[in-house]
Amino acid sequence: KKSFLDRTPQDKVTLESFFKSESDLRLATGALYGTPWFDFNDKSILVLGDAMAGNLSRTNFVSYSTFAVNSSDARINEAWRSLYKIIAYCNLNIIYITQNTDPSVSAIAKNNAIGELRFLRGTSYFYLVQYFGEVPIITDNRTLAEQPQVNKHLVKDVYRFIIEDLKFASQNLRTVIDKGRVNKWSAEGMLAKIYLTRSGLKDNGTGTGTGQRDVALLDSAKKYAGDVCNNSGLKLLPSYADLFKIENNNNEESLFALQFIASPNSYGLGNSTQGYYAAEGKLTNAGDGYGAANTPSIDIYNKYDVKDLRRKATFMQNGDFYPELLKKDGGYRVTDERPHVKKYVVGTNEDNPGQVYSLSTSSAAYMLRLADVYLIYVEAILGNSPTTSDADALKYYNLVRARAGLDLKTLPVSKADVLVDRQLELAIEGQYWFDLLREHDINPAQTISKIGAQNRGRLTFNSATNVRVNEDQFSTPTDASFKLPYPLADLTTNPLLSQPAVPYYK
Amino acid sequence: QAVQKTVRGKVTSSDNIKDAIPGVSISLKGKKTQLAITDGTGNFVVKVATGDVLVFSYIGAEAKEVTVGSQDVINVSLVTSINKLDEVVVVGYGTALRKDLTGSVSSIRADDIAKSAATTFDQALQGRVAGVVINTNSGQPGGGISVQIRGVSTLGGNQEPLYVVDGVFYGGDVNGAIYTGGSPGTNPLATISPSDIESIDILKDASATAIYGSQASNGVVIVTTKKGKSGPPKVSIDASYGIQQLPKYLPVMELPEYAAFRNVRDVLNGAVPNPLFADPSVLGPGTNWQKAIFGTAPVENYNLSVNGGDGRTTYILNAGYLSQDGIAVKSDFKRYNVRLNVETKATTWLKLSANISGNRINENINNQDGNLVQLAIRQSPDIAVVNPDGSYGGPSSPLFTLTNPFALTEINTNTRTRSEVYGSAFADITFLKDFVLRNEIAVNYNFGQIEQFEPAYQFGQFPKTNSFGRRGTTAYNNNTFRTYLTYNHTFASKYKLNGTLGHESRLNTSSFVDATATGYFQTTNSELNLGDPAKATSTSGKSQQAIDSYYGRFNFTYNDKYTLTSTVRYDGSSKFSPDNRWNFTYAVALAYRLKQENFLKSVDFISDLKLRVGYGLVNNQNIADYVYGTSYRTTQTALGLGVLLDNVPNPDAKWETTKSSNVGIDASFFKDRLQFTVDAYYKNTDNLLNSLSLPLYSGTTPQDQFTVAKLNAPTKNIGSIVNKGIEFSVNATNIKTKNFSWTTNITLSRNLNKVTSLITENTNLPQYLGTDIVQQVAVGRSIGEFYGYIADGVFKDGADLTNSANQGTIGVNGVWVGDIKFRDINGDKVIDSKDLTYLGSPLPKFQYGFTNTFKYKAFDLTVFFNGNYGNKIFNQLKRTNEDLQSGFGLLQSVNDYARIGLKDPSGSATDINNVYITNPNTTVPRISTSTLNGNNRVSSRYIENGSYLRLKNLVLGYSVPFKIVQKVKLGYLRVYGNVTNLFTITDYTGYDPEVGSRFQNAQSAGVDNGRYPSSRTYTFGIYAGF
Structure with missing residues (x-):
């Protein structure tokens, strides 16, 4: 019987x-593709990456x-707390769904939901492990109230944990496309990337430093990436530039993308x-557009072939014309001596009705797409x-190259080329950043000198003559x-x- | 020769001439027979003979003797306030005589309140009660306050005492932080007009508060409104008019200084200087935005009261109006209130009473904390408030610039309206001699409305493209039902017994509806239907809290010498899971009046001496609802509706308990001319309930803080806090002659706060400002001590830089001469997180108030000082506005930035051995394109001494002589002038050292983030009546 003092929330x-039906499970998992990631996507992901x-x-x-970042x-x-917030939501939902789901919900649906969460x-x-190395593995956030201070865990254990999550996901997620959500192919693609990264690490968490990767792990990377490439039936979107238009959110190529909804308030x-x-x-005509200081490096600019369609889709430069931007003015002609970022720049609210407000668009943010998995597959085949x-x-x-408008390569495929295309x-x-990290794991000195040779300066096109001027700048990282x-x-x-970190698996 | 004659006269109170005293007994000296008694207006008529000595006596007043001479009129003024022994004190579910009190209770009376010219009653309390700390969290009219009684004994969001107004638990669970959809919280107590208040009794120790058990651990403030007195109708009028102004402007750069600074910075940074700044000397002073948004503002206050009654029924009707404009333009506060209190002795065995009050508050909070005030300090001086063509000024670029704060006050709307009905009604049934059964209902219904509109605009190049409108309503209901039985009997005229036994149940319900719109096609009207329906949003919410309680109190007094009080209460709260729901409160206390001992009876200079000791346990349940369970809330997602986990649950959360002991002495000397009270206490709070501030990897955020996609942290019993302290109050009548008197009142409180345990030994609870930790709660320290690096000035030269601990890569774009040098606490030659340390406490070492009142004939002068000593303030305003990389206006102190000189002028500026600082004692770093030194990290650079001494009130009054007053048919008339916050002596460089706390939470106390400053007010007013 309900007493005077029973006042459950209304x-x-x-x-x-809750968790009385599959639809309840979907409501809980669907909430974790968007706003909990906001602080990570907001600034950190591109600054770090x-x-x-x-x-x-x-x-x-x-x-x-x-390379002078300090801990404050x-x-x-933002990256740390946002990623751990996702983990907290996933941890607790995994526990609750496991324990509280109504028996009428099918095991397949329940495992699919847990698969999404574990993905x-x-x-x-x-x-986290790529950015920070040893990190605490937390699986039940309720215990932190009792013991807020936790040890960080060994890198190999963090990877083992990650692989177990993604394996569960790949075995339990459905194969059918469920727009905006992850499926089996998403999990296999991510797993391939994880194996590839892990293959360059020793069990003590440092890179092999030998130029060599672990062959068994490479094979796993190859197996999962290959399954996605050969058996998923998924295809690349024909046009690279179209990938970043709001109307193509969650297209066939998108394996995992953060889901956002433009909101004025x-x-x-x-x-x-x-x-x-x-x-x-x-x-943007939304009171934002703070990107004047964000210009491409000379390094990346030097790598674009003149035919490469990706340049214009990634960076806008003087003279470029974008019919999809500022449509009411008949399009946007760039008149700016410095190139700037184009990717994810979708224009005004008039260009995309209801989809653009100040610091808020509906663009889904790719975390993993098919082209990435293709290149992972190639990298895994290349192996050592x-x-x-x-x-x-x-x-x-x-x-990947054909879509970019580039000449096709002939055999043999070289790793150096693939890395440039990545x-x-x-x-x-x-x-x-993760590509550089992966290379640094196996070839530290070579990677440091490669980065040291990157021209991180900016470039200017003279507004009258369009002659390019470089302002060279270089920075050399250390292993740290x-x-x-x-x-x-x-x-x-x-x-x-x-x-020091402690083992997670005893 | 004695002449028989008839003498008339009037008896009034010496402290408050408004109050004629009815019921004064008049007798002849040496005889017991009463000759007469004053009527309802204090008038009397007696037949006497010349030479007779009349004795005027009245409970609670000093008896006065007057020898009858030739006069036919004898007006007598009785001193009512000095002897407090017979004062009636409200103790919760009953009253007690002060002489019988065993607990620590401080009281404030109507005339003290009248003296302070306060607009809300908390202002009348400030500095006047030992052990009670009141901080204004915002100087906005009706703005939030925080009240702490005997230190901070809880960590949760609510550290405020329980308010009980005529039996109504006021404002509810979080003291009426009634949802208004805005920040800062408005002051729920602002709905009470100080003119309505008869007394405020503050229960401080456990033996006094235990009767309120469930919510008493922060102390209890009982407010009793005025009641009618029998007699013909008496009318009184209070009216005042005042002018408020900002006492101090922060020194910001004027335009020539700003231009010169920007030129230097642009050259150093390799940027092109602004051509308009080419010659700073020809520039005018530019805009001082503080002067644009702060101005002189009026405050008006009117109260009218009628009271009267007959032997059976008494009534009082009060009506009041307060209109206060804020010193920041477009902020104001209006209060309308009506109150009716009626009491009737229906039959010999039945007494009925009803107190009903209706209030309405209209607030304009357009210009509120953390918003326009900060903007006004930050905006650059080179932007006009209004352009010559009449348009609003704005920056010349839309990006990396700030908007026009003055224009926003003009075009935006942000109002709150509250309508409130509250009151209580009871029936006292004396069904048997000495037994009274009270049945009481107390209710509080509060309805709020929110109206907000921000049209789209463009100021200069600064656009706001989305208009925004909001409408909201809030409803709050509090119903309390109580039944209690009181037994009162004196046996053998020596053994006084008093017992109370009762039950109470309380239910709060609050709900809100909130709707927004955007995409308005015009800027005139703001109703939501004028916005874009596709982007409109709506939401609503509802919550309930219930408490059920049983209580009893037993009082026994022997021979007026010993009094024993014991209290027990048993509470159940909906906040806890069924297993942890019910909890006991208890207290026991003893008072011993030494004066009643024979050896002191003959000691004349001691008028009274009483010793009090008490011990008890009280509880606290002030946490968010349903933290013991797990709940989910809805959220918008691109995949349609989403449901997001709301909290990390803790089914084991249980009541927070505070055990406290109190020892007190009340003493008075020289016929009560000197009264002295001292109390020492020790409070130990266990099972502190708090929404945990866990490390970031927990993914959770405490209940009171904002974050995107928030997962509420678990609420848990996490540790213990000890508060110990000592409080003094002294009342002294220094001089008292026929025409002149001088009285002094001093309060002094010292509280030591210490966290004695937290979940685990090394746990610290951080308090964030953005992503930075500024404060921590740690074992062995007081709550919320500041935490950061110690700044040791700037690096003076290359040797200083290379010999100091490593702060990062040395270089012009790294760490360089002129950057802030941080102290290497652990001596490992590296500055890192191990060098963080505690930087002082925001809690004062002691607090004081002293009041001197002088009376000369009809003139009176009250001078009231108050202050804090020994607290620190974190000046976040300085941190923001002394940041050399800021693109906006800056504080004048920035002019003293570290200037880099070259030892060899022809040498390199990048040679570490060739550079030095020409003003090495500065605390402001160098100008740089990019420094990797983190010059503005949280450090002692922003910690300031918060001690202050303030002339809080200066009142000069004149009571117009009765002879004159009579001619205009008035009973009395007093005129006065009052200045509030006349001056403040402090080293603090911000607006006001009385900073308060950001979330009404001691963990975040003492951070000055640009709160709305308190004003200086000049008031002129009258009291009149007939």
Whole structure:
């Protein structure tokens, strides 16, 4: 019987009355593709993934492009807390769905939901371990109330945990496309990337340093990437530039993307990337467009072939014309002596009705797409050789190149070429830093000198003559630069982060 | 020769001439027979003979003797306030005589309140009660306050005492932080007009508060409104008019200084200087935005009261109006209130009473904290408030610039309206001699409305492209039902017994509806239907809290010498899971009046001496609802509706308990001319309930903080806090002659706060400002101590830089001469998180108030000082506006930035051995394109001394002589002038050292983030009546 003192919430649903149907499970998992990721997507992902990696010039984010990031940096704090927030939501939902789902819900549906959560959790840990190395593995956030201070865990255990999550996901997620959500192919693609990264690490968490990767792990990477390439039936979107238009959110090529919804008033629901990267206010007409200082590095610019369609889709330069931007003016003609970011710049609310507000667009943000998996597959086939004559490698590499408008390569496929294409294909998607990291694991000295040789300066096209002028700038990282410092806030509250990592698996 | 004659006269109170005293007994000296008694207006008629000595006596007043001479009129003024022994004190579910009190209770009376010319009653309390700390969190009219009684004994969001107004638990669970959809919280107590208040009794120790058990751990403030007195109708009028102004403007750069600074910075940074700044000397002073948004503002206050009654029924009707404009333009506060209190002795065994009050508050909070005030300090001086063509000024670029704060006050709307009905009604049934059964209902219904509109605009090049409108309503209902039985009997005229036994149940319900629109096609009207329906949003919410309680109190007094009080209460709260729901409160206290001992009876200079000791346990349940369970809330997602986990649950959360002991002495000397009270206490709070501030990897955020996609942290019993302290109050009548008197009142409180345990030994609870930790709660320290680096000035030269601990890569774009040098606490030659340390406490070491009142004939002068000593303030305004990389206006202190000189002028500026600082004692770093030094990290650079001494009130009054007053048919007339906050002596460089706390939470106390400053007010007013 209900007593005078029983006052359960009337504007929330309690756990006891939730998870009664598959639709309830979907409501809980669907909420974790968007706004909980906001703080990560807001600034951190591109600053860490592109500015630090040298895709952007040193004009902005100087402490990143000069490898002088300290623990009080806000971007580190945002990445850390946002990824751990995803983990918290996933952890608790995994526990509750496991324990509280009504028996009428099918095991397939229940495992699919847990698969989604374990995909999101494993992926978050994958980002964390790449940025920070040893991190605490937390699986039940309720225990932190009792013991807030936790040890960080060994890198090999973090990877083992991640792989277990993604394996569960790949075995339990459905194969059918469920727009905006992850499926079996998403999990296999991510798993391939994880195996490829793990293959360059020793069990003590440092890179092999020998130029060699673990063959068994490489085979796993190859197996999962190959399954996606050969058996998923998925295809690349024909036009590279179309990938970043709002109308193509969650197209066939998208394996995992953050889901945003433009909102004029609710902070944190939308994708803020356009607001920070659009070169001028006119482009967005939303009171944002803070991107004047964000220009491409000379390094990446030098790598674009003149035929490469990806350049114009990634960076806008003087003279470029974009019919999809500022449609009411008949399109946008760039008149700016410096190139700026185009990717994720979608224009005004008039160009995209209801989809653009200040620091808020509806662009889904790619975390994993098919082209990335193609190139992972090629990299896994290459394995420990500088070149390969594998037909699959050539096929998938050329699928990516063909779409970019480039000449097709012939056998053998070289790893050096593939890495350049990865940089260009995935620029301004927060991924290049991880490629450098993966290379540094196996070839530290070579990677440091490669980065040291990257021209991180900016370039200018003379407005009258269109002659290009470079302002050269170089920065050389050290081995220590390949791990970011833990955020000061948590170093302060948890001295154990400064202590050696402990095993997670006993 | 004695002449028989008839003498008339009037008896009034010496402290408040408004109050004629009815019921004064008049007798002849040496005889017991009463000759007469004053009527309802204090008038009397007696037949006497010349030479007779009349004795005027009245409970609670000093008896006065007057010898009858030739006069036919004898007006007598009785001193009513000095002897407090017979004062009636409200103790919760009953009253007690002060002489019988065993607990620590401080009281404020109507005339103290009248003296302070306060617009809300908390202002009348400030600095006047020992052990009670009141901080204004915002100087906005009707703005939020925080009240702490005997230190901070809880960590949760609510550290405020329980307010009980005529039996109504006021404002509800979070003291009426009634949802108004805005920040800062408005002051729920602002709906009470100070003129309506008869007394405020503050229960401080456990033996006093235990009767309120469930919510008493922060102390209890009982407010009793005025009641009618029998007699013909008496009318009184209060009216005042005042002018408020900002006492101090922050020194910001004027345009020539700003231009010169920007030129230097642009050259150093290799940027092109602004051509308009080419010659700073020809520039005018530019815009001081503070002067644009702060101005002189009026405050008006009117109260009218009628009271009267007969032997059976008494009534009082009060009506009041307050209109206060804020010193920041477009902020104001209007209060309308009506109150009717009626009491009737229906039959010999039945007494009925009803107190009903209706209030309405209209607030304009357009110009509120953390918003326009900060903007006004930050905006650059080179932008005009209004352009010559009449348009609003704005920056010349849309990006990396700030909007026009003055224009926003003009075009935006942000109002709150509250309508409130509250009151109580009871029936006292004396069904048997000495037994009274009270049945009481107390209710509070509060309805709020929110109207907000921000049209799209363009100021200069600064656009706001989305208009925004909001409408909201809030409803709050609090119903309390109580039944209690009181037994009162004196046996053998020595053994006084008093017992109370009762039950109470309370239910709060609050709900809101909130709707927004955007995409308005015009800027005149703001109703939501004029916006774009496709982007409109709506939401609503509802919550309930219930408490059920049983209580009893037993009082026994022997021979006026010993009094024993014991209290027990048993509470159940909906906040806890069924297993942890019910909890006991208890207290026991003893008072011993030494004066009643024979050896002191003959000691004349001691008028009274009483010793009090008490011990008890009280509880606290002030946490968010349903934290013991798990709930989900809805959220918008691109995939359609989403449901997001709301909190990390803790089914084990249980009541927070505070055990406290109190020892007090009340003493008075020289016929009560000197009164002295001292109390020492020790409070130990266990099972502190708090929404945990966990490390970031928990993914959770405490209940009171904002973040995107928030997962509420678990609420948990996490540790213990000890508060110990000592409080003094002294009342002294220094001089008292026929025409002149001088009285002094001093209060002094010292509280030591210490966290004695947290979940685990090394746990610290951080308090964030953005992503930075500024404060921490740690074992062995007081709550919310500041935490950061110690700044040791700037690096003076290359040797200083290379010999100091490593702060990062040395270089012009790294760490360089002129950057802030941080102290290497652990001596490892590296500055990192191990060098963070505690930088001081926002809690004062002691607080004081002293009032001197002088009376000369009809003139009176009250001078009231108050202050804090020994607290620190984190000046976040300085941190924001002393940041050399800022593109906006800056504080004048920036002019002293570290200037880099070259030892060899022809040498390199990048040679570390060739550079030095020409003003090495500065605390402001160098100008740089990019420094990797983190010059503005949280450090002692922003910690300032918060001690202050303030002339809080200066009142000069004149009571017009009765002879004159009579001619205009008035009973009395007093005129006065009052200055509030006349001056403040402090080293603090911000607006006001009385900073308060950001979330009404001691963990975040003492951070000055640009709160709305308190005003200086000049008031002129009258009291009149007949």
